[in-house]
Amino acid sequence: MNESESIFRRRQLAAELADELMGDSRTGMAWSGLFLSAPRRTGKSTFLREDLQPALERRGALVLVADLWKNNDVDPGDVIVDVVRQALAAHEGVVARAARAVGLDRFGFGGFSFSIDRVGLGKGVALSDALAELSDKVQRPIALIIDEAQQCMATRRGNNAMFALKAARDELNFAHHGLRIIATGSDHLKLRMLLGSREAFFCATERIFPVLGRDYIDWFRSRHGFSDVLNADVMTHLFARAAYRPELFESAAVAVGRDGLVGDDAAAVLERRIDEQMRAVHAPAMRTLEELPPLDDAIIRVMATSKQMFAGFSASTMQTYRRVMNALSGEPSSRLDYAEVERALERLVVLRLVWRSALGLHVLEDPTLAEAMRRAGLLDVVRRVSGRKLTLVSGAEHDLSVA
Template sequence: MPSAAAVFHRPELARKLVQQILQVGVGSAAGSGVFLSAPRRTGKSTFVREDLRPAFEAEGALVVYVDLWANPPADPGDAIVQAIRSALQGQDGVLLRLAKSAGLSKFSVGGAMQFDLDRVGLGATVSLSEALVALSDEIAAMIVLVVDEAQHAMTSDAGVAALFALKAARDELNSSRHHGLRVVCTGSNRDKLAMLRNSKEQAFFGAPMVNFPLLGRDFIDWFCARIDLPFPLDAAQVWPLFAAVGCQPELLGAAGDHFRFDFELDPAAGPQQFAEEVRRLAAEMVEVQRKDIHSLTPIQLAVLRVMAASGNTYAPFETATMGRYRLAMQLAGLPADEVKADVPGVQQALIALQEKKLVWRAARGMYALEEQSTVDLLRAEGLLAGLD
């Protein structure tokens, strides 16, 4: 775990977010949930853990945190249920309330017989809404549920069910009889995250979507002052470099590790070589993705291109979309007798793209690109020309 000195804190941003989330103004939809979107590897999860959560707690809120990407093979619905069960542990008064609501006549806190938290869950004796209501009434405080990489909930039926259970809890807890529930969802892909709130059929329809601010010049000042290298770094030179590679702090850290133990390096050449290493690492990441794309079959590449060009309006099997697949293959120079797109072929292409981690599928048959950076790469390669 990083030490406190190794974490760049953003207390003012956390304070502003907490104020807007907890104090919902007239006409605001923030009480329905708040969605924070930022590209992967730009410091979002670190901020949530190190700054946003403590800021909520400083205001007296109980924070329930779950990272749906911490264990990708696990069902996201189970992860949400387990996070709520963990929040109930040690709350004897809550457990007593839940035992009574479950119809248990015998219950002793700390005794041989305990309330089994397995009774809390989706389709269980005690619903998530009932559990959160009991918790809210017992602690007499706002509950904030933070779901990191929330879009992953849509990859399973249990995950979708958990979101609707949270909606029911939100509606009840935000009534005048209780102390309130705020649901904060973060995600690394705006299109995926938008699926949770763009449709009336979704649990958090209409909830505000916020572009999470990327790390700025103050982070670079902090980084350059603290990195332990055989040569100094000038923040004025590192800042445009950082912005050019997508504001990804991991790239700066990896470049620093490359030079940290090079005791024979000429300090005068260090800053220039550091910049070259950052660019090399960024280019290496892009090249891996480029190789994946150029290894695709014609129909797989056509599906990927059309999906990238369509954005959140992508409908994989519509007649018009089928025509765009064929157009993509024609634009790629495929001979006319080889241009073919049908439903079975597209289905197989989508499966292959998922296996290659280029495409993501929600439980209800909606698709999106796994990484938003794929759009930028396809556009840079000229593969979206004529399809936008």
């Protein structure tokens, strides 16, 4: 079975988005870009690859895909540049290839008027010029899909790439064949920051990418022949319990089916399995938390209760760290300096518990970890020492406020 058969296709959603994207309205997402956000593991990348990309291609677009999570070692800015370079190389004319073969660095007839090697951020040929050239060459709109676009905010080169893409978008939509930008992210907070930043996509349309629903459950049930105990209503309810993660839900459901559980308790067994697997999702991070030094531990607990990204060094925040740390360690410390906090934040970033933007703002790397921490009782201490009502970072589909 290939992957296309093992996933539920979302053709209608793809068609709606592609129609809007490829339209020529100057006020809509065609012009300004589309930003899709949805929680982790709910099918964003699959949708982009299996449904949206073909729908855009059917409407005449040349689709380029930059996956900023594919390789952690490569700067997000460079990933985007590489994607554009590869597209240029693929559409380089035969004449141009021949010119290259004989060692001509520049050529202007039948091919591009510059060397592809010089395309880049600060490398001589601006990203916007390269995209304009590509647009003229292929004579059709370019759709650039950027998966996990918030990563652009984590580095200076990524920021620069976003800035360059905004310029390219404006230029191509005015004077060439159009540039449609589609970006996704798993963290609404980070994506918001990207949208609001000076460099980025002011006015872009932000959409919550809908999680899979009842039609997916019907499709899944029809492939497995579950008993009536696990009917569509029950399964829809349990899919929500699995945080709308198809992979996790399917493996739990298939295991229950395989065990031949058709009795009345099948739903309860499936529910327990899902809960176990959901706990397992955060188990590695929770184990890392147990090993943290008191200051790092205090910082991450405070961060998990903040709805905003923060620099992490304001006087009142530092005061809260200190209080939480003292409550945790039993060895009260009367002061805490900036450098210590800076080093602790650095360690948390290295452990990938905390995400830092190029501007030095911090937030939990995985917003759903906050809920796991709350369930484990790790956040009670913050409420105790600060005496205020806490709101957790992630509030996507559940109400996560703790009074």
